[in-house]
Amino acid sequence: MVSKIPHKILLEESEMPTQWYNVVPDLPEPPPPPLHPGTHEPAGPDDFAPLFPMSLIEQEMSAERYIDIPGEVLDVYRLWRPSPLFRARRLEQLLDTPARIYYKYEGVSPAGSHKPNTAVPQAYYNHEAGITKLTTETGAGQWGSALAFATAQYGMECEVWQVAASYRQKPYRRAMMEVWGATVHPSPSELTEFGRALLAEDPDHPGSLGIAISEAVAMCVGDPNTRYALGSVLNHVLMHQTIIGEEALLQLAKVDEVPDLLVGCTGGGSNFGGLAFPFMREKMAGKMNPTIRCVEPAACPTLTKGEYRYDFGDSAGMTPLMKMHTLGHDFIPEPIHAGGLRYHGMSPLVSHVYELGMVEAISIPQRECFAGALQFARTEGIIPAPEPTHAIAAAIREALACKESGEEKVILTALCGHGHLDLAAYDKYLSGEMVDYDLPDSVIAEAMESVPVIA
Amino acid sequence: MVSKIPHKILLEESEMPTQWYNVVPDLPEPPPPPLHPGTHEPAGPDDFAPLFPMSLIEQEMSAERYIDIPGEVLDVYRLWRPSPLFRARRLEQLLDTPARIYYKYEGVSPAGSHKPNTAVPQAYYNHEAGITKLTTETGAGQWGSALAFATAQYGMECEVWQVAASYRQKPYRRAMMEVWGATVHPSPSELTEFGRALLAEDPDHPGSLGIAISEAVAMCVGDPNTRYALGSVLNHVLMHQTIIGEEALLQLAKVDEVPDLLVGCTGGGSNFGGLAFPFMREKMAGKMNPTIRCVEPAACPTLTKGEYRYDFGDSAGMTPLMKMHTLGHDFIPEPIHAGGLRYHGMSPLVSHVYELGMVEAISIPQRECFAGALQFARTEGIIPAPEPTHAIAAAIREALACKESGEEKVILTALCGHGHLDLAAYDKYLSGEMVDYDLPDSVIAEAMESVPVIA
Numbered sequence: 035m036v037s038k039i040p041h042k043i044l045l046e047e048s049e050m051p052t053q054w055y056n057v058v059p060d061l062p063e064p065p066p067p068p069l070h071p072g073t074h075e076p077a078g079p080d081d082f083a084p085l086f087p088m089s090l091i092e093q094e095m096s097a098e099r100y101i102d103i104p105g106e107v108l109d110v111y112r113l114w115r116p117s118p119l120f121r122a123r124r125l126e127q128l129l130d131t132p133a134r135i136y137y138k139y140e141g142v143s144p145a146g147s148h149k150p151n152t153a154v155p156q157a158y159y160n161h162e163a164g165i166t167k168l169t170t171e172t173g174a175g176q177w178g179s180a181l182a183f184a185t186a187q188y189g190m191e192c193e194v195w196q197v198a199a200s201y202r203q204k205p206y207r208r209a210m211m212e213v214w215g216a217t218v219h220p221s222p223s224e225l226t227e228f229g230r231a232l233l234a235e236d237p238d239h240p241g242s243l244g245i246a247i248s249e250a251v252a253m254c255v256g257d258p259n260t261r262y263a264l265g266s267v268l269n270h271v272l273m274h275q276t277i278i279g280e281e282a283l284l285q286l287a288k289v290d291e292v293p294d295l296l297v298g299c300t301g302g303g304s305n306f307g308g309l310a311f312p313f314m315r316e317k318m319a320g321k322m323n324p325t326i327r328c329v330e331p332a333a334c335p336t337l338t339k340g341e342y343r344y345d346f347g348d349s350a351g352m353t354p355l356m357k358m359h360t361l362g363h364d365f366i367p368e369p370i371h372a373g374g375l376r377y378h379g380m381s382p383l384v385s386h387v388y389e390l391g392m393v394e395a396i397s398i399p400q401r402e403c404f405a406g407a408l409q410f411a412r413t414e415g416i417i418p419a420p421e422p423t424h425a426i427a428a429a430i431r432e433a434l435a436c437k438e439s440g441e442e443k444v445i446l447t448a449l450c451g452h453g454h455l456d457l458a459a460y461d462k463y464l465s466g467e468m469v470d471y472d473l474p475d476s477v478i479a480e481a482m483e484s485v486p487v488i489a
Numbered sequence: 490m491v492s493k494i495p496h497k498i499l500l501e502e503s504e505m506p507t508q509w510y511n512v513v514p515d516l517p518e519p520p521p522p523p524l525h526p527g528t529h530e531p532a533g534p535d536d537f538a539p540l541f542p543m544s545l546i547e548q549e550m551s552a553e554r555y556i557d558i559p560g561e562v563l564d565v566y567r568l569w570r571p572s573p574l575f576r577a578r579r580l581e582q583l584l585d586t587p588a589r590i591y592y593k594y595e596g597v598s599p600a601g602s603h604k605p606n607t608a609v610p611q612a613y614y615n616h617e618a619g620i621t622k623l624t625t626e627t628g629a630g631q632w633g634s635a636l637a638f639a640t641a642q643y644g645m646e647c648e649v650w651q652v653a654a655s656y657r658q659k660p661y662r663r664a665m666m667e668v669w670g671a672t673v674h675p676s677p678s679e680l681t682e683f684g685r686a687l688l689a690e691d692p693d694h695p696g697s698l699g700i701a702i703s704e705a706v707a708m709c710v711g712d713p714n715t716r717y718a719l720g721s722v723l724n725h726v727l728m729h730q731t732i733i734g735e736e737a738l739l740q741l742a743k744v745d746e747v748p749d750l751l752v753g754c755t756g757g758g759s760n761f762g763g764l765a766f767p768f769m770r771e772k773m774a775g776k777m778n779p780t781i782r783c784v785e786p787a788a789c790p791t792l793t794k795g796e797y798r799y800d801f802g803d804s805a806g807m808t809p810l811m812k813m814h815t816l817g818h819d820f821i822p823e824p825i826h827a828g829g830l831r832y833h834g835m836s837p838l839v840s841h842v843y844e845l846g847m848v849e850a851i852s853i854p855q856r857e858c859f860a861g862a863l864q865f866a867r868t869e870g871i872i873p874a875p876e877p878t879h880a881i882a883a884a885i886r887e888a889l890a891c892k893e894s895g896e897e898k899v900i901l902t903a904l905c906g907h908g909h910l911d912l913a914a915y916d917k918y919l920s921g922e923m924v925d926y927d928l929p930d931s932v933i934a935e936a937m938e939s940v941p942v943i944a
Contacts, residue, residue: 144870415599
């Protein structure tokens with residue numbers, strides 16, 4: 035009675051890739067450089083030096099196709115990597131589709147998402163450079179908990195500024211960070227000039243990701259033993275995530291499958307880039323020809339409705355300018371449950387390949403995403419985080435189209451995290467209290483006014 | 490730089506055991522039978538028929554050493570099984586111990602614990618018998634969520650009575666059960682006569698596991714399409730869990746290791762029995778000679794301080810009488826965070842092998858357990874559920890003893906679940922608010938008065 039089709043495709047630890055892939059040198063044209071916010075000249079390594087160690091800055095600007103993963107990073111990766119690739123057989127049966135759906139599951143990491151793939155090397159390279167403490171911001175807490183875990187592995191301190199509204203509403207994510215030894219502050223905090231000024235105005239200030247970034251950066255700059263860590267958007271972050279796609283390539287090859295479609299959710303772009311870039315390399319080499327599709331929330335449609343222009347990475351306008359699809363750095367997305375996708379911009383690298391026509395993009399409203407997530411949870415068992423419900427909903431759309439057309443497409447998606455700390459969102463959906471947010475063009479037009487005009 | 494010692498020892502799906510192991514026929518003497526609560530005569534299959542399908546009753550009383558796992562159960566097991574065996578290399582380094590610590594991790598299941606190992610076959614056998622609905626009770630929610638997941642796999646209904654205090658305090662476990670399609674009621678409820686009577690006395694009644702069992706049983710008895718499911722204690726439940734130990738045997742053999750010590754936490758006994766019984770078989774066959782140790786909470790020391798007598802399985806005294814180590818069916822343990830270990834009795838099978846001297850037992854207070862859990866989380870990454878923190882604390886005690894003695898013992902422990910829904914307990918520990926509960930002998934003496942005297 036047992037089906038012979040394997041459900042899990044595993045790799046031994048000895049099969050784990052030992053290099054990250056840098057897609058930049060393979061692209062038909064290089065991505066536009068970041069610009070210094072004052073001079074509007076291309077930003078150089080020194081402009082990033084107060085924030086990051088030189089080894090990470092070199093990776094950010096590297097022209098090498100492959101970069102070796104240090105042994106001390108591989109040793110920590112092995113706590114959960116290689117991650118499993120699953121064939122969604124029971125979901126396929128429910129949908130009665132001839133499509134074959136595979137999902138690469140990153141929820142097996144200690145923090146429950148793909149974020150430790152970059153948190154660990156970022157902590158390692160800082161540790162190697164003699165840095166003893168990292169600061170960062172976090173919203174719902176996925177990134178903060180990944181960095182808390184990673185710094186614990188190298189005996190470093192970790193200080194996290196968490197958006198005050200989330201700090202108060204979600205004490206369990208804070209507890210998770212503290213379990214791994216991090217110190218967590220609600221932002222705005224009394225620890226920075228900026229925070230004190232905001233609290234003087236409003237002692238119950240709810241905070242924002244932009245404010246939390248400003249505080250984490252302020253607490254790092256000028257301290258020779260402290261640096262800052264970012265969980266998405268930048269080139270080196272996406273490169274660290276390519277271990278996802280490299281493993282998936284090996285795993286699909288084990289079952290003689292070649293994908294027809296890749297779908298991944300996009301917030302800052304690191305989960306998507308991590309899955310897609312190695313497959314893009316194979317596509318550029320003519321070895322396969324998958325459609326590669328970004329899926330973003332209808333309430334924050336950066337690629338599908340934003341403009342491709344230079345903009346700041348943070349709300350306060352402190353970072354270098356990056357050419358990316360943006361809704362304007364003043365844009366505050368509606369409070370959808372996929373907190374990790376509520377970012378006004380998109381990774382410059384993902385924006386660039388989108389402009390080159392190498393990937394396509396769609397947006398999906400959150401109720402369709404949660405409806406798909408329920409179908410997924412009741413067949414495959416895993417309860418997805420709100421972010422990858424977007425990728426699941428897109429995979430289900432395609433599987434149902436295959437049912438109509440009779441096509442036996444191979445669909446690969448990234449299930450970048452579990453939803454064990456997001457059950458309140460499911461509760462809202464099940465009780466009928468979840469709402470969708472339309473995004474009128476006028477809202478975007480207004481937010482776009484915050485985008486600086488580059489001469 | 491990469492250590493050559495593997496961290497994860499994996500099995501392919503094709504290597505997954507296809508039989509459960511029944512320890513009963515291998516024991517030097519048979520365990521005492523359950524007794525009918527009225528006649529005090531040995532209970533027969535008919536006495537269990539209103540609650541369970543005959544296939545499970547046959548397993549409960551079986552004299553077969555091995556029972557085939559049905560293909561439809563293996564198909565669901567494969568959603569997460571075989572589960573990984575980990576070598577706790579980073580924890581060993583922290584402890585600076587010559588001991589080698591292995592842990593079998595059951596938190597990879599959809600519900601996050603070992604409970605689905607029996608929830609799935611229980612749902613399957615009921616489904617095969619034409620049953621369309623299962624009722625059960627749950628406290629903190631681990632068992633209820635496992636059964637909700639399992640019934641979803643066979644298109645069955647699931648109705649759960651959750652202890653009212655937990656229902657109100659832990660809405661996320663309830664949401665998890667609802668994601669998998671279960672209906673959850675706070676207990677006491679208006680749906681049973683017993684529940685209505687209690688609510689008439691106290692509309693805010695906090696409930697108890699005993700009351701919830703009574704309601705779940707009452708709602709099943711007399712409905713030909715509905716049966717009841719229990720998550721621990723009984724022989725067939727422990728037998729379903731032996732897939733844990735069978736896999737661990739195969740995995741240790743892959744790295745040429747033989748355990749010197751097994752430690753497992755004991756509440757109702759199913760996680761412990763599931764790990765230990767296959768190793769006990771090997772020990773009886775003279776193939777290895779591990780010490781096998783139960784670890785229970787100091788606040789509910791069933792084996793170490795309870796008496797071995799016939800007692801009821803539930804607080805209300807409705808079930809057959811079982812010979813087991815008991816603190817008295819009236820005993821209400823202090824509110825320790827390991828809710829799964831707060832049971833007044835012990836599985837009759839585990840009690841029996843303890844009486845035979847085949848296993849030993851210790852108890853550990855919860856603050857030592859959480860201190861060990863922090864060391865574990867900061868090195869191995871995984872945040873353990875409160876229940877297996879007891880096993881971890883015992884493993885750490887032994888590893889530190891090995892550091893003193895220089896012995897290179899091989900320690901195997903069962904990490905039966907993750908603590909993603911138990912972070913409030915860690916928060917209490919980290920904030921210094923967690924307390925330990927001493928258990929004076931007078932408390933046990935008083936509770937023992939509820940144990941019936943069998944002529």
